[in-house]
Each structure stands twice: as structure tokens, then as C-alpha cells.
Amino acid sequence: MKKSFHYLWISQLFANLGDVFYIVGLISILYQASESPFFMALLPFLNMAGRMISSSFAPLLFNRYRLKQLLVISQALKTILLLILAVGSLYTLSLSFMLIIIFAVAFLDGFAQPASTALIPRIVENSQLLRANGILSMLDESTRLGGWALGGILVAATSGGIVIWMTLILFILSTFFILFVTDNTPFERKLNVAKKQELTEGFKLIWDNHSFRTIHVMIILESIANVVWVAAIMYLFVADVLHVSEAWWGYINTTFFIGLIIGGFIFTKFDQFFERNLKNIVLFSSVAVAIVMLSFGLNQIAIVALILSLFFGVFDQFKGILLGTWLQLKATDEQLVKVYSAQGVLTSLLFGLSTLLAGALATIFSVQWLFIGSGLILLLSTIYFGYVQKRFV
Structure with a gap:
């Protein structure tokens, strides 16, 4: 490289x-x-x-x-x-x-x-x-x-x-x-564009392009679903469901990160295989993370929770890298940075609001139901991708 x-x-x-x-x-x-x-x-x-x-x-x-x-x-x-x-x-x-x-x-x-x-x-x-x-x-x-x-x-x-x-x-x-x-990409300053058009261009690119829209619908659903991994929710799950010490929150968090690392390592070794089978692996990984999330919510055994968090990290990494790479390949240099800006606004806003909502729901329902609900949201994301995957050529 x-x-x-x-x-x-x-x-x-x-x-x-x-x-x-x-x-x-x-x-x-x-x-x-x-x-x-x-x-x-x-x-x-x-x-x-x-x-x-x-x-x-x-x-x-x-x-x-x-x-x-x-x-x-x-x-x-x-x-x-x-x-x-x-x-x-x-x-x-x-x-x-x-x-x-x-x-x-x-x-x-x-x-x-x-x-x-x-x-x-x-x-x-x-x-x-x-x-x-x-x-x-x-x-x-x-x-x-x-x-x-x-x-x-x-x-x-x-x-x-x-x-x-x-x-x-x-x-x-x-x-x-x-x-x-060193970035040798040609650059031309744009000073005569209306401010409103500049600020909304990224959102418009996402909406107008079918594959960009598909990727960001999945990203949005996952941002909502993944709030259950925040410290406050995991602490409740460890204490009320697994019935182990708070140190287990750290263990679960660690195995999740190890899963992400393993997923990234596998990519570096078999990148051509992943590239040839992009749609199938995204679909398989989407099914896997939904099943793992549902299993995590239903599980009450601490050791099993560690194993599930490891697998969640691996499959979540597969899907994230593939969809991110697709976006980089299909967007022009000028479009990409604006799409990422809009993506940052969407994920920050939705994750923040979802965290507040999850905290409120945790006071009403069992924390297990939050994980089951997140699993269902990820399953919805999988069904959506399965339906629109023809947009990925």
C-alpha cells in the first residue's frame, strides 16, 4: 500500500x-x-x-x-x-x-x-x-x-x-x-453555492441514491438497537439478569472488542473472498447479529453472555466494513465526505435520543426486553436488506 x-x-x-x-x-x-x-x-x-x-x-x-x-x-x-x-x-x-x-x-x-x-x-x-x-x-x-x-x-x-x-x-x-x-485528488473551492444547499447536500445524496439510502436505513436501525450496549443498560443487565458482579460488564465489553478485532483480522486475510461475496456476507452477518442479540437478551448465564458478545463483535465488524467499503467505492470523492457528515449527524442524534428512551424504558420493563427489542430491530434491518439487496450490484 x-x-x-x-x-x-x-x-x-x-x-x-x-x-x-x-x-x-x-x-x-x-x-x-x-x-x-x-x-x-x-x-x-x-x-x-x-x-x-x-x-x-x-x-x-x-x-x-x-x-x-x-x-x-x-x-x-x-x-x-x-x-x-x-x-x-x-x-x-x-x-x-x-x-x-x-x-x-x-x-x-x-x-x-x-x-x-x-x-x-x-x-x-x-x-x-x-x-x-x-x-x-x-x-x-x-x-x-x-x-x-x-x-x-x-x-x-x-x-x-x-x-x-x-x-x-x-x-x-x-x-x-x-x-x-499526500492527497493528489483535484480540488476546487466552491464559494457560490447557497448555504442551505451546502448543508443539506449530504442528506439529499443519501436519499436520492438507492444503495446509499439502504445502507443508511440499516445504520439508523443499528444505531437505535445498539444503545443496549451502553454502560448504564449493561450494568443493569449484569446485576439483574446475570446476577454477577459489576466486573462482568467489563468482561463482556472486552469480549465484544476482541470480537471486533478478530473480525478485522479475518478481513485482512480474506479480503478478496469478502469482496466477491459482499451481498451474501452482509445478509448472513445481519441475520447473525440479530440472532445473537435476541439470544443475549434471553440468556441468563454469564459465560454464555461472554461468548455471545464475542460473536456479536465479529459479525457486526463484517457487516460494518463491507457496507462502509461499498459506500467508499460508489460515492465520488466529492460526495463521500458530505455523505459522512450527514451520517454523523443522523447517528449522533438518534443514538443520543435512543439512549434516553432506553433509560426510560429500563425503569418500566425488564432490561431483558430491551435486548429482545433490539434484536427485533436488527431482524427488521435484515429483512429490509434482503428485500432491497438487488440495489447492490
């Missing part, structure tokens, strides 16, 4: 590890500063809100700047914000100031994420795109899995402030390596 791809994944490796350390360090600092569950809950809320707002306005930037420019600017500004936070951790920062930094970092991520993903097909040959996505996904999940464990150990051994300083170093390295990525 091209050198630019290697520089991109190295940059993302440092950025993803930094993102995990950043969250771990912030949780520690916020808890010490406030000792309030409310402020702890604000962290995921501000992350979602910042990303959603930024994704909404991202098309304005994509029409005016190259993707690499935006990535460098975003990572450099995040580095500056982390420097402020790191220096501030040596003193006493007000909670409101920390919350502003949290929102600002999430806002920068909102346009950096679609830019980074849209850059992949520009620097990788189409014949290697599926393998490249498998590699990036495997690295991403490995970083998250190892990062949370390592971050927790570092916070316990040192402090949240020290971990923020480590995050700063990782962000500096990420910014450095992204500078070496």
Missing part, C-alpha cells in the same frame, strides 16, 4: 489512543473536582452534542478546504486545547472552563472524523480498499481495547493530570504524521 496510507494509520493510532487517554483522564479530573454524577454524565452528552453540531456545518468547510488541511488544523487545535487543559491541571480549573474545552474538542472531532474516513479511498487503490478498511478497523478497536485498560492503570498509578499530559504528546505525534499524507 502507499506510504500515505501508512502515515494515516500511524496518525490515527496516536489520535485514537490519545482520545481514550483524554476521556480517562477527564473522568478522573471531573470526579475529583465535582464528585457529582451530573458532571460525569455531561461528558458523553457534550461529546455527542459537539460532534453533531460540527457535523451539521462540516459541508461548509469541505467545500472550501482540502481534507488534509482540515485534518491538520483539527488535530493541531485539539493539541492546543490539550495543552491548555494539561497546564490547567497543575492548578485549579473551573468546571465550566473544562466543560467548554470538552465541547470544543468534540466539535473539532465532528468534522475531522468524516474527513479522515473520506481520505482513505483517495490514498488507497480500489482493489486494496477492503483490506485497508479491515486494517484500520482492527487497529482502531485494538487501540480502544488496550487504551482503556492502560489508561485506567495509568490514572490509578499517577493522576488524571498526568494522563492528560500523555494525551498531549500523543496528539503532537498524530499531527506530525498526518503532515506526510
